[in-house]
Amino acid sequence: ExxxxxxxxxxxxxxxxxxxxxxxxxxxxxxxxxxxxxxxxxxxxxxxxxxxxxxxxxxxxxxxxxxxxxxxYPYAGYFPNRPTIARTKMPSEDPTDDEWELFLDNPESVLLHCFPSQIQ
Known part of the structure; x- marks a missing residue:
């Protein structure tokens, strides 16, 4: 003023x-x-x-x-919170025992498997 x-x-x-x-x-x-x-x-x-x-x-x-x-940012800045597309369910949604074990052993690999590759 x-x-x-x-x-x-x-x-x-x-x-x-x-x-x-x-x-x-x-x-x-x-x-x-x-x-x-x-x-x-x-x-x-x-x-x-x-x-x-x-x-x-x-x-x-x-x-x-x-x-x-x-x-x-906590929602949109962290990719797994809002992927643009996922080919399969996230590992925590109704996993079989084998899927859950694989997720616990290597969570990053299982998570990345849900998303399209860079080529796709």
Whole structure:
């Protein structure tokens, strides 16, 4: 807020800043053309509007992004949790005694056998 108020001490300066208005027009019409006519889209006409808009952009690009995406690694970053395709059941699903013994002896080999080879 202090930063915006430093550069825009008068409310009319936001509305008259042609470069700022061109940037906001591009964000609205090109960046999110599908939402350009939504009534909830802010109009940058005061420093308060600019502060609210910048706060939202910073939040979405930082804290929100981290909260939504960083928790995915334990699931999506470890391949056996989400293979793109498996040819057979995972070794822990209804194994026979022989399959279970083989799995206990060499779990990596049994697990890799479930997935297609690089050639496939």
């Amino acid at each position: 202090d930063y915006v108020n430093h550069y825009y001490p008068e409310p009319s300066l936001v509305k008259s800043d042609s470069e700022l208005q061109a940037w906001w027009e591009e964000v609205r019409t090109t960046g999110h053309g599908d939402k350009k006519d939504e009534p909830w889209r802010p109009i940058l006409s005061t420093p308060e509007d600019l502060v609210q808009t910048l706060t939202t952009i910073i939040w979405v690009a930082s804290g929100h992004h981290a909260a939504v995406n960083f928790g995915q």
